[in-house]
Amino acid sequence: MREYLKKLPKEIKSLISIAGKVSQETKMPAYLVGGFVRDLILGVKNFDLDITVGGSGILFAEKFARRLKSELNIHERFGTATLILKNGTKIDIATTRKERYPNCAALPVVTLGSLSEDLLRRDFTINAMALKIGCDSDQQLVDPSGGKDDLSRKQIRVLHDLSFQDDPTRILRAIRFEQRYNFKIEPSTLKLLNEAVSLSLLSKVSAHRLRDDLILMLKEDNPAKQIKRLMSLASLSFISSKLKPDKSTYGLFKAIGREVSRFKKIFPSNRKLDVWLIYFTALMALLGKAEINKITRSLALRKGEEKRIMSYCQMRKKIISQLSAKDLTAARIFSLLKPLSFEAIILLNATSRNKNLKKHITDFLKIYHGVRLHVSGKDLHSLGIIPGPVYQKIFAKVLTAKLNGRVTTYQDELVLIKKINRSERE
Secondary structure (H helix, E strand, O other): OHHHHHOOOHHHHHHHHHHHHHHHHHOOOEEEEOHHHHHHHHOOOOOOEEEEEOOOHHHHHHHHHHHHOOEEEEEHHHOEEEEEOOOOOEEEEEEOEEEEOOOOOOOOEEEEOOHHHHHHOOOEHHHOOEEEEOOOOOOOEEOOOOHHHHHHHOEEOEOOOOHHHHOOOHHHHHHHHHHHHOOEEOHHHHHHHHHHHHOOHHHHOOHHHHHHHHHHHHOOOOHHHHHHHHHHHOOOOOOOOOOOOOHHHHHHHHHHHHHHHHHHHHOOOOOOOOHHHHHHHHHHOOOOHHHHHHHHHHOOOOHHHHHHHHHHHHHHHHHHHHHOOOOOOHHHHHHHHOOOOHHHHHHHHHHOOOHHHHHHHHHHHHOHHHOOOOOOHHHHHHOOOOOOHHHHHHHHHHHHHHHOOOOOOHHHHHHHHHHHHHHHHO
């Protein structure tokens, strides 16, 4: 495995080396596990370190955190911890453990276990490999289920026949990994998956867990592929029987992908987009208000997410119609788009083919969105204007004038404010 590790960035190799020293000092064997090992073998970029420790994961994490001078979040109940480095990198550390599922779709009962038991509790063979960390180690791959061979065969395989019954969300994960890597779900696993779907096992899972796995699917590079495959194997009825994406939906997904790429290229310094929310909103737009409310609440989305989804679905037809007009003033474009999130604006742009709308959105993002007034409340106060709701009215009028090109400088704004104030008094 040395040849794989050599290709890692210097900073990641340094972190692994320090973890090896902590392992020696604590006399606790430590292993890189899960997705990091899988992607290391595949040559896929993945620098999220996941470490399993034979002994005490929390004690190991505390010593590791002191070495790195990093923030540490400890979860005593689960014997796990997360290191958060100054650059935002996260390192998850856990004690080797085993799991028992009391019944179908229930959360597992977790107890201490061996490395072998820890690997065998996982979802698929390709995620059930470990790589020992240590200065004196030859980086031997621990692969009890043939995960490396399955990577070579490009297949997704569960570890045992009750895997989907224990945790039905593995249905979604099987699809996600299959589509991400262009693998195939191997025949026996596909048969077990189909049986789990026929028993409606996904409906037994808590809505919160389904939400998290669906969001992960929508965060993948090609969400259209993910949802199309999901529809062919399981449908979206576990969320709503009314959710039936069609050819136009997948076409919209592709358009969203193009608009997101364009937005990031033109506006790299803007805040990070919730890209998954754009795709999710596109799915919700197929439904009525009552059904959208029902879904967003059952999935326990954040209030801000719920608001963005609902406002888009309720306003999109009206806004698209108004933005499709050719001759709109800058102030009018601003007033229509300013209340919307970037996610909603990107979805509008992806939904409509109208050239006027696209130009108005581009102008808003490139020019109008960054428009700021030179004057402030102090200026209004110095002019003898008593603070109150009138301030917002004045600012709105000045901003409208600035957007429409009637004022440009600080002095222009002050002159206009004086005129507005005089007219208000008369």
